[in-house]
Amino acid sequence: MNGDTVQLWIIIVGLAIGSFTLRFVFLGLIGDRPMPDWLLRHLRYTAVAIIPAMVAPATVWPAATGGTPDLARLMAAAVTVVVGYVTKNLFAAIFSGAGTLYGLFYLLG
Amino acid sequence: MARSPLSSAYWDGFRKGLPFLLIVAPFGALFGVLATEAGLQVFETMTFSMTVFAGAAQLTAIQMLNEGAPTAVALASALAVNLRMAMYSASLTPYLGAAPLWQRAFIAYFTVDQSYALSIAHYETSPEMSLAARIRFFFGTMTPIVPAWYASSLAGAVLGAQIPESWALDFALPITFLAIAAPMLRTLAHVAAAFVAVAVALLAAGLPFNLGLIVGGISGMMAGARVEVMLREKGLWDER
Numbered sequence: 001m002n003g004d005t006v007q008l009w010i011i012i013v014g015l016a017i018g019s020f021t022l023r024f025v026f027l028g029l030i031g032d033r034p035m036p037d038w039l040l041r042h043l044r045y046t047a048v049a050i051i052p053a054m055v056a057p058a059t060v061w062p063a064a065t066g067g068t069p070d071l072a073r074l075m076a077a078a079v080t081v082v083v084g085y086v087t088k089n090l091f092a093a094i095f096s097g098a099g100t101l102y103g104l105f106y107l108l109g
Numbered sequence: 110m111a112r113s114p115l116s117s118a119y120w121d122g123f124r125k126g127l128p129f130l131l132i133v134a135p136f137g138a139l140f141g142v143l144a145t146e147a148g149l150q151v152f153e154t155m156t157f158s159m160t161v162f163a164g165a166a167q168l169t170a171i172q173m174l175n176e177g178a179p180t181a182v183a184l185a186s187a188l189a190v191n192l193r194m195a196m197y198s199a200s201l202t203p204y205l206g207a208a209p210l211w212q213r214a215f216i217a218y219f220t221v222d223q224s225y226a227l228s229i230a231h232y233e234t235s236p237e238m239s240l241a242a243r244i245r246f247f248f249g250t251m252t253p254i255v256p257a258w259y260a261s262s263l264a265g266a267v268l269g270a271q272i273p274e275s276w277a278l279d280f281a282l283p284i285t286f287l288a289i290a291a292p293m294l295r296t297l298a299h300v301a302a303a304f305v306a307v308a309v310a311l312l313a314a315g316l317p318f319n320l321g322l323i324v325g326g327i328s329g330m331m332a333g334a335r336v337e338v339m340l341r342e343k344g345l346w347d348e349r
Contacts, residue, residue, distance in 0.1 A: 007180045008153060011170050011187070016160035018188045024217035026199035032207040039199075041334040045302035046200035047229045049329025050193050051290040052303045053310035053322050054222070055283040060311060064279045073280055080284050084291025090230075093288035094128050101280055 072104035118242035122227065122249025129223045131281040133254050134261045135272040136164045140171070141265020147171050151266045158262040162218065166191040169319070189318035193326065197225040204232045205247070207240055216247060224250045226289045233293065296347065298340060302333030 035043075059077045061067040080097030087093065112120070137158070144154040149171075161167055166187040173183035197220050205216060227250045232243055265271065272278050294300050306329025313321035340346040 004148070007183075008149065008174065010180050011174070011184055012153070012157050012160065014184045015157075015163075015166060015170060015187050018184070019161050019163050019166060019191050019194065020218060022188070022191050022194040023198050023220040024214065025195055026202045027205060027213050027217055027220075028198075028210065030202050030206060031210075031213070035203065038334070040203060041337055042330045043200045043203070044337070045299065045330040045333030046196050046326070047226060048290055048293050048299045049302045049306035049333065050196060050322070050326040051222075051226055051286050053306040053325035053329060054193070055286050056307040056310045056325070057314045057321070058279070059283045059287075061314075062279060064274060073283070076280065077283055077287055080287045081291045084288045085294055088292040090125060090288050090292070091128070093291060094285055097284040097288060098281075101284070
């Protein structure tokens with residue numbers, strides 16, 4: 001085994017253990033013990049904060065355009081949010097967003 | 110067609126997981142291709158995908174290995190990309206914490222962006238759901254996604270198969286996740302959380318190790334909690 005292989009396996013095993021630990025830490029260790037109100041109040045906003053924060057940079061600066069803001073992608077994101085907000089329907093939001101993206105690709109060439 | 114509530118919860122999750130194949134398949138194939146290019150054997154690539162089960166962290170690790178980063182730095186960077194999983198774990202705990210330990214261990218392994226986002230959105234709007242139904246829904250979301258992740262990693266590693274860039278599937282990720290998050294904006298507090306999170310994440314996008322996401326996310330959570338307290342004090346909080 002050469003040095004590269006050792007390094008790779010340290011990373012695979014370390015990342016496997018570390019990732020599982022991050023995922024298990026609260027669900028596994030707290031279980032059904034009550035959590036303080038202030039913490040629950042923050043956790044109520046985990047999804048609506050983390051998910052938009054995760055996609056915002058990819059929306060504004062898409063890797064596919066080399067980081068240049070792109071009208072079709074921005075419009076597709078906006079339509080997805082508006083349709084999702086109004087209809088509360090996952091599939092309606094996805095299909096209208098994708099439709100906007102490909103429609104604008106077609107129109108704008 | 111009459112189905113038991115548990116079976117319908119499972120299939121409901123399954124159906125909602127399906128569109129995410131559009132993200133998972135290209136992402137898995139990309140990892141397989143890049144891992145092979147970085148010199149990994151197929152066995153190594155598949156062990157990586159099956160034990161770590163976190164695409165963005167895996168890509169980060171491969172990229173760091175390619176750049177010749179020290180082992181500890183590569184490991185720390187990839188784990189930083191996965192920090193959000195601890196927040197997902199905490200956020201799921203009020204809904205799934207009463208499950209037996211072995212089930213919580215499986216849920217933890219399968220906690221990814223897709224299963225978390227779909228499940229929490231569903232739990233919030235269906236507070237009457239039983240614990241058993243919640244667990245069925247969670248595993249329903251993962252049923253189409255998990256085999257696709259393994260298979261696409263393998264296809265990328267063995268065939269070098271990549272989805273053509275002209276399909277613009279890179280943008281499947283923002284669209285599908287925005288489609289989950291938008292219906293969750295039920296109160297002013299949720300809207301404030303999302304806006305602050307996006308603004309801070311964009312401002313902090315230059316931070317290393319994807320930490321802009323964590324800083325943006327925590328800022329958004331604090332904004333949401335703060336607005337909720339303000340609305341409660343004014344008697345405007347609508348418990349939903």
